[in-house]
Amino acid sequence: MRLATVYGSPTPPGKMARALGLIEREARERHPGWSVERVAPRDSAGPVVATWDDEAVRRIGEADAVVLASPVYRGSLTGTLKLLIDMLPNEALRSKPVGILTVAAAPHHFLSAERHLRDILGWFGALTAPNSAFFVDTEFRTDDVTDDVRAALGEFTAQVVTLAERLDGREFGPDPLTVRYAKKTAG
Template structure:
């Protein structure tokens, strides 16, 4: 099975990438039948936006589960991540377990990006994992990441992997509104 992780930041890898890397390493170690594919932007257009390779959509669509990660930027996800989401067809996330990982500079941002992503994931008909992972960026600034943080990331990864293994690609209906209305307009 395959886990696609999305690094939704336009900036070079830092604290968010470290958190995502801990999840990826954990899945590779504890779930040897799983492969992990990090999808990351490639061309930075500045400190706010970066672009994605042409194969990003296909790589996400081919995955059995997805972890979306984003720094909290102005109370939401980054424009870079929004660009990728706008490129995805409905089928890329439909009935697929998706975990949400966010990192912010302050604890009072703990629900902002998650809330926005949950709304977008509902539009796709994705299966948002019940518990998101949120951390303040200084959590990953020290040389050693605290054991309780590593355990929380492990539990976060478990829910996404276990959901995917239990579902085994099963689809769920009814179709999301976007699919129903696009079918009506075509028919």
């Protein structure tokens, strides 16, 4: 099975990339039969936006599960991650387990990006993992991450992998409104 991890930041890899790397390592080491592939933006046009290509969309669509990782930026997900999400066809995330990893500068941001992502994923009909992973960025200042943080990332990873394994490609209805509407207008 295949896990796609999405680095949803325009900045060079740093603290959030370190957290995502721990999830990727956990999936490879503790979940035999799983391959992990990171999807990242091509380049950065500045501190807020980077670009994606059709290959990123394809890799997400072919994955059995996805982890979306975003720093909290002005109380929400990054514009970079939103650009990728806007490129995805509905079927790319339909009935697919998706975990949410957010990293922020302060604990009081813990629900901001997650809430927005859950709403967006609902539009796709994705199966959002019940428990997200949120961390304050200082947890990943160095490679010396605490055992508690590693354990939380391990539990988060196990949740997403277990959902995908148990679902085994099943689809759930009813179709999201966008799919139902598209069927009505096509017919």
